[in-house]
Amino acid sequence: MTAATGRHEVAAPVRPAFDADRVRADFPLLSRSMRGKSLVYLDNAATSQKPRHVIDAIHRYYETLNANVHRGVYQLSEEATAAYEWGRAMVARYLHAPSPAEIVFVRGATEGINLVAATFGRRHVGPGDEVLISAMEHHSNIVPWQMLCEERGAKLRVIPMNERGELLLDRLPDLLTPRTRIVAVVHVSNSLGTVNPVREIIQEAHARGIPVLIDGAQAAPHGPVDVQALDCDFYAVSGHKMFGPTGIGALFGKRALLDEMPPYQGGGEMIQSVTFAKTTYAPLPMKFEAGTPNIEGAVGLGAAVDYLRQLDWDAVARHEADLLTYATEAVSSIPGVRLVGTAAHKASVVSFVMEGAHPHDIGTVLDQEGVAVRTGHHCTQPVMDFFGVPATARASMAFYNTRDDVDRLVAGLHRVRELLVK
Numbered sequence: 001m002t003a004a005t006g007r008h009e010v011a012a013p014v015r016p017a018f019d020a021d022r023v024r025a026d027f028p029l030l031s032r033s034m035r036g037k038s039l040v041y042l043d044n045a046a047t048s049q050k051p052r053h054v055i056d057a058i059h060r061y062y063e064t065l066n067a068n069v070h071r072g073v074y075q076l077s078e079e080a081t082a083a084y085e086w087g088r089a090m091v092a093r094y095l096h097a098p099s100p101a102e103i104v105f106v107r108g109a110t111e112g113i114n115l116v117a118a119t120f121g122r123r124h125v126g127p128g129d130e131v132l133i134s135a136m137e138h139h140s141n142i143v144p145w146q147m148l149c150e151e152r153g154a155k156l157r158v159i160p161m162n163e164r165g166e167l168l169l170d171r172l173p174d175l176l177t178p179r180t181r182i183v184a185v186v187h188v189s190n191s192l193g194t195v196n197p198v199r200e201i202i203q204e205a206h207a208r209g210i211p212v213l214i215d216g217a218q219a220a221p222h223g224p225v226d227v228q229a230l231d232c233d234f235y236a237v238s239g240h241k242m243f244g245p246t247g248i249g250a251l252f253g254k255r256a257l258l259d260e261m262p263p264y265q266g267g268g269e270m271i272q273s274v275t276f277a278k279t280t281y282a283p284l285p286m287k288f289e290a291g292t293p294n295i296e297g298a299v300g301l302g303a304a305v306d307y308l309r310q311l312d313w314d315a316v317a318r319h320e321a322d323l324l325t326y327a328t329e330a331v332s333s334i335p336g337v338r339l340v341g342t343a344a345h346k347a348s349v350v351s352f353v354m355e356g357a358h359p360h361d362i363g364t365v366l367d368q369e370g371v372a373v374r375t376g377h378h379c380t381q382p383v384m385d386f387f388g389v390p391a392t393a394r395a396s397m398a399f400y401n402t403r404d405d406v407d408r409l410v411a412g413l414h415r416v417r418e419l420l421v422k
């Protein structure tokens with residue numbers, strides 16, 4: 001009620017600001033100091049920090065649940081199996097997969113893509129066929145396809161991009177040919193930050209009956225993914241980039257495709273019955289999980305998703321967009337700095353070069369200031385070639401980063417100029 005009118009105001013809906021400081025308290029490592037200063041961690045695209053929820057879940061797993069899964073008739077093994085399968089169910093929910101049976105645990109996005117290349121690829125790609133990727137792929141979405149193409153006598157084709165780091169979608173109709181057997185495209189570029197219009201790419205490919213794999217390693221850390229809305233055929237993620245443990249990741253695949261694909265590796269766990277004459281395979285998803293799996297990883301990834309699910313993702317999106325705008329303006333206004341990757345639709349990644357300072361030297365000086373950024377080609381050498389740079393410095397931000405972190409980065413970059421730029 002206002003004093004002046006005595007009437008109730010119809011308030012504009014309150015859009016709560018994201019409380020990054022509160023969230024930071026959940027991540028023990030963020031309170032570390034580095035080089036005598038408080039750590040500013042801006043290398044989230046390489047790997048993200050872990051909330052206590054994840055650390056505790058792994059700890060608890062070893063203290064109370066450890067046993068091998070799927071094989072024991074005793075209670076402890078049943079409980080370990082339940083924890084492992086809970087992790088799978090959590091990932092299925094985060095990716096909106098129709099069923100946990102369509103989630104295969106792998107070591108990370110790299111293994112997820114290799115699995116598809118080695119199984120679906122070997123079955124469907126033959127001499128003269130084509131695999132279509134994009135100009136901004138991580139090496140892990142180039143090399144497996146290149147290896148497959150070499151083996152099968154097939155051709156790797158590439159969707160080009162423009163100077164801003166945006167894919168040229170008008171080239172798609174020519175690139176999707178009757179010989180294209182699969183399209184494999186990154187959702188969010190790790191070196192440029194570009195968010196690709198993957199829904200459109202999937203629709204174009206599906207209109208020609210071509211399946212699509214999406215490399216979601218950099219998308220999943222920025223919010224839940226809906227593989228059903230995207231209608232992608234495969235979607236690969238890495239646990240360690242989505243605030244979970246290393247050594248675990250997930251591959252979503254549509255059931256019909258996973259069913260008809262041959263197994264990836266042979267061994268225990270993935271069989272139904274074995275004789276020397278013939279082996280029959282376990283149903284999904286076990287068919288693709290040979291050997292004792294990363295149980296602790298699955299439990300930790302489940303806990304990461306459990307943590308992520310309670311965040312207000314609209315607020316996170318606004319917070320990350322604010323960080324991106326703030327960092328883009330601040331970094332690009334430093335004399336001699338050129339941004340690499342200026343797409344209209346970006347995740348919170350700022351890649352740049354500075355005249356007169358090699359990216360590795362930038363990284364070293366920033367480290368002295370307690371600021372961790374990545375420098376190098378970011379496993380995207382073709383992207384570096386396209387932009388005519390050997391490497392970039394990259395600040396990649398997660399929801400727990402703040403404007404203060406960006407201020408520290410910018411202060412560090414001024415220090416780089418003082419020390420290195422004549």
Ligand SMILES: Cc1ncc(COP(=O)(O)O)c(C=O)c1O
Pocket residue numbers: 045046107108109110111138140141186188189190215217218238379
């Ligand atoms: C876009 C993209 N795809 C795939 C990967 C590979 O992920 P991992 O090394 O966790 O398998 C990365 C890692 O940086 C990435 O950024």
